[in-house]
Amino acid sequence: MSAAGRTGEEAVAAVLAQVERDHLLEAVRGLVDRPSPTGAERPVAEWLVGHLAAAGVDSHLQVIDDAQANAVGVLPGPADGESVLLYAPLDTYTTGDPDLDIPYAGPRMREDMLPRATVYDDLVVGLAAGNPKGHAACVLVAVEAMARAGIDLPVTVVAGFGAGGMPSFAVDGIGSPGRANTGHGVGASFLLERGFTTDHAVIAKPGWTVSHEEVGLTWVDVDVPGEHSYVGSRHRMPYRNAASGAARVIEVLEAWCDEYAARHEVGTMRPQGAVSSVHGGFERLAASTSALVRVRLDIRMTPEQSAPAVVREVRAALAPLMAELGVPLAVRQVASVPGSRTDRDAPIIRSAVAAWESVAGRPHELVRENSGATDANMIRMRGIPTARVGMPKVAAGPNGQPVDFTLGMNVVDLKEARRLVELLVRTVVGMGGLPR
Known part of the structure; x- marks a missing residue:
């Protein structure tokens, strides 16, 4: 039987025969070696478009502005068939620039914090x-392998x-001047808005499971007022230190967060x-x-x-402290992305779960107590049923070192890929x- 006529396990085998370790390594290196902080992803998107085109995939550079762009590849399925989006974001959590990352991401730039792949x-x-x-x-290698295998796809990919x-938010000095909305899923929204809305979607983000729902987020600012004064006059003038008030606010909110999480678990x-x-x-003026x-x-x-509702909860949590301090605390929302959910019986969820069970060799179990937010929320907001799948975090670093948050973001196991x-x-x- 020709590759084009294969279905089911034969089609899977034909595609996986095209996947070699070198393909995965080349893809990871190509992406990591091209810096792409939030707001400046266009160079890596351009590389992806060229890589997809070389594999025979119909590819497009979807320009957002001079510094930001999406990369898109399309494998056609039946003309009257449905479509599936395989999605992954491109920007990095930190920038890779020590002038911007240190000291807040760590005391020094470690090997894993640099935009340079080491094997x-x-x-x-x-x-x-x-x-x-x-x-x-993984999305890149999967799509290119499907293209090389030449199988008849049941859906457009x-x-x-x-x-x-x-x-x-926008990073100072990175991206196009004047752009404020460079993060929080702008690429995913633009992708779907401008020609690539699909019937179903899969987002590839960490976690060896199939997730059908995830949290959103609200960013809240609390303004703590004080008196602008001089340390030398502390004993002679009205004195109200906003820094000490902020410390009290932080203590209250950090304790409240645990109670909040338990109350809203679902x-x-x-x-x-x-x-x-x-x-x-x-x-510059420590005396003030x-x-x-x-x-x-x-x-x-x-x-x-x-x-x-979240903002009101924060205000309520701070109300006793506000009365104690005798000062108004201004609480306001500065960003928000809603949480989202796909029905567990949706075809894309059922197909992803069946795929997971075939690969894992055991029944799928839901992972609970999740609190990570991704572009899946932006995709579901467009009415597209979406499954989230991904790799587990590595157990140890290359030299056996413990995996902290940063290293967990910055190392990949090719076997898991x-x-x-x-x-x-x-x-x-x-x-x-x-x-359907």
Whole structure:
């Protein structure tokens, strides 16, 4: 039987025969070695378009502005058939620039924080090698293998690689001047808005499971007022230190976040919150107290919640402290992305679960207490049923070192990448056996 006539396991085998370790390594290296901080993903998108075209995939550079762009590849299925988006974002959590990342991402730039791939047997280390670029590499390799295998696809496959997927505002000095909306899923929204809306979608992000729902987020600022004064006059003039008030605010909110998460847990989601930054005062003028200190926090929320309701909860949590301090605390929303959910009986979820069970060799089990937000929310907001699949976090670094948050983002295991490629391929092929 020709490759074009194969279905089911024969089609999967034909595609996987095209997947070699070198393909995965080349894809990971190609992505990691091209810096793509939020707001400046266009160079890596251009590389992806060229790579897809060389493999015979109909490819497109979807330009957002001079610095941001998406990469898209299309494999046609039946003319009267449905379509599936395989999606991964391209931007990195930190920038790879020590002037921008240090000291807040760590005391120094480690090997894994640099946009340069280093190979240790099956482990590849470098900025975003695991998340998101290792996952984007799996989408790339899966689509190119399907193209080379020449099988008859049951659905049209759209490979989408998006800019601005990180929960980030614009980074000073990166991207096009004047652009404020460079993160929070702008690439995914633009992709779907401008010609590539599909019937179903799969997003590749970390987690060896199939997720059908995930939290959204609301960013909240709390303004703590004080008196702008002089340390030398502390004993002679009215004194109210906004910095000490902010410290009290942080203590209250950090304790409240645990109670909030437990109260709003539903399904597979346990929405977390954390104080992320504090701004206030003149660093050049330590003799001065500040008239204002601003505390920012990220509060995750389930599809059952709304951003205004989250803001009201924060205000209520701070009300006793406000009365105690005798000062007004201004609480306002500065960003929000709603949580989302796909019916577990949706065809894309059933196909992804069946694919996962074939690869894992055991029944699928839901992973609970999740609080990670991704572009899946942007895709589901467009009414597209979406499954999230991904690789597990590596157990140890290349030299056996413990895996902290940063290393977990910046290392990928090629063996796990091969499993994710198979999962993606099986999910696409499996859509042919499901009713529309």
